[in-house]
Amino acid sequence: MPRLSAVFILMMAVLIIAGCSSPASPPETKGVAESEGSGVSGPVGQPSVQGTEEPRRAASSGETKPQEAAAVPAPSQEEKTPAKALTLPPDKPDPGSSGPVSLKFSELYSGGGARGLVFSDKLKGLAGQKVTMSGFMAPPLKPSLRFFVLTRQPMSICPFCSTDAEWPADIVLVLLPGGKEISPTQQAVRVTGVLRIGSQTDPETGFVSQVRIRADKVDHIR
């Protein structure tokens, strides 16, 4: 029994001493992380830093790969003409024909400059109509493809490894039919669907597009 009471007394003593003799024990009323601008006192441990600062990881590690070249557009010398059987499209869609009109990347803009590009007459004339365009699927913004970016040349932009991904100006956003998805491919593809033009921001990704095709069909062409 004396042992138990001794332990009890000691425990009490510890609590009492701890409760009133801790000079750095902060007052209960202090708010979390509130700064103490005055006092400098307090029995503190030794400075814990020697030499260099611990290397810090980036705030979002998935975005920090050093990579600058993604901004390089990949223009080609000539258009891909994958389907030799296609006849050259007329400048304006033939009202009597229900078939899609072929549209090339070089036909999207008729000029412009640093103050912005100018939609070509052909592009404006085809807005709301069915067109077909050939190009390459850019690497996906997301693994599942509700939409993809059609480019003139294969692109190496990798949105997962570069924060400064810069798309060339002449790209086309391809929206897939509801509920349908597509696997990425390096092959050239031919997209058929209704053409839409004008600035639009995708609410989900913030992707701003000027030229879109709401696709009925996406075919691999080689």
Add this chain to the structure above:
Amino acid sequence: MFRTKRLLIALVLVFTMLAGLLPAGANTGGAKITILPIDRAKFLAGQKFDFQAEATDLPGAAQYWEIEVNGQPMASYFGKAEETSGDAKTVRYTLRDVAFENAGPVTVNVQIIGDGWVESRSASYQVVKAQSQAKPAKNVILFVGDGMSLPIRTAARVLSKGMSEGRFNGLLEMDQMEELGLITTSGMDSIVTDSANSASAYATGHKSAVNAMGVYPNSTKDPMDDPKVENIVELAKRSRDMATGLVTTSDVTDATPAAMVAHTRRRGEMNAIAEQMLDPVRRPDVILGGGSNHFLPKSTPGSKRKDDRNLISEFEQAGYVFAGDRTSLAQTGTPDKLLGLFHLSNMNTYIDREVTKNPAVLKSFSDQPTLWEMTDKAIQILSKNPNGFFLMVEGASIDKQAHPMDWERSIYDAIELDKAVGVAKRFAAKNNDTLIIVTADHSHGMSITGTYHELDGKTGREGVRVYADAGFPTFEDKDDDGFPDNPAPDVTLAVGWANHPDYQDDFKFNPAPLEPAVVLDGKAVPNQERDPGGALQTGNLPIRVNNEVHTAEDVPVTASGPGAGYFNGVLDNTELFYGMVNALGLKPGK
């Protein structure tokens, strides 16, 4: 006896428990305190910065901070009110817009205190004043050949000047300077830097992290809230009302020019960087380059803005003349303020602009100025300011073409930069009051292996000639413009790359720029459109990496003019800033 023994044990126990409860020496080891600016940071006296301490993984709820500067509470030392913030995981103490006014060592002790515990850390800083110069520089022109490693400088000399029996027939402008040194390039987070991080070191004298500029990166997701450090453009404007200018062949909002003026954790925030450039505290008088897409409202085809602001109009309202092509640049004369944007995105390479002039590559941008024309225009305008000027000139596509391993485009752009250096040297020769610095911001894994030709029918790797078989390339510059007339002579250089994805290489000039590899399903695979039939080069980088990447070697620096003596020996990249402010004798006041 037993009783005494028990008492002793109990006493030992008490003291042990007391020691555990008292805050003395109570760092638990699990907590992490980050002090920004980092330990061993160096400051120019009067240079403004934000201080931030972050604590994570604390043993309990934090109650207050105690932070001292040389033994004095930080808030009263700087006479500023701190902000504190945080959540369950991380707490943060911030003091914005402060400066060390006096030179000397500084110790910052940081304590974060909770119920029964204290966590602490300290950092040592060095504050210096600009050295007084017998003859100070009035102007500084900083040339950054982005990624312009030593092999790239050598290759530029080979192509531009040629060689006879092992002796160069001439030297580059950047070779013929008073001082030569080496600059180390690593950032605070990694041995290998990117251009934002390294240009930030040049512009501020402080190290940062990959993708960051003008800030020390904190742990928040917000790329705009990180503690800032004042940069050379802000200092030149604030302390001496100097003129400032940025000239580049990339987007003017791209990493290197942006880091001279802007503050963000993420270089990709180019919309915001363009907005920051409009702020009079850092707005350069001359901005020339590419990248109008971040200045145009999103309704304009070609825009990359996410809002409807038209920053070209806003610059015009602020008194800037706008030039959109080479012709209009030549016609501007020398207005006090000039914004020239000659491409929606990065300007084309010299080969595409001036040699091949391929309309399918240039598209709507067939009238772009050269880097030396832009440099000349910038110097004409900035030199009107009696207080002097700071100008940064970047050869951006030296890097942008090294990444896809298109060495001819990279080297022609290095020669283009060299011609811009010549323009600056001729200006400096008039008054000898301009410091000119020519350097790179990081290296690339490019190396000159020998030569390549197919004159004897050998092709592919068998066409690579080494040692005595290499002989010399047959580049010719008959029109004496400093560039080889033909980027694809009979005998060209054989160039190897230390790191690369899977790609195919025919060792020959590419008539149009093309990516070496494309990403398919998260894997980089050879771009079949480039060098079809070329030899497969099996990659040695992680499979998702689709380009050659920066390397960690030191880069050369050459310098001439007042204060050039600083650029000698091996220099940390932050020292380039001190070389500039010393030459200028820049003493920023309150």
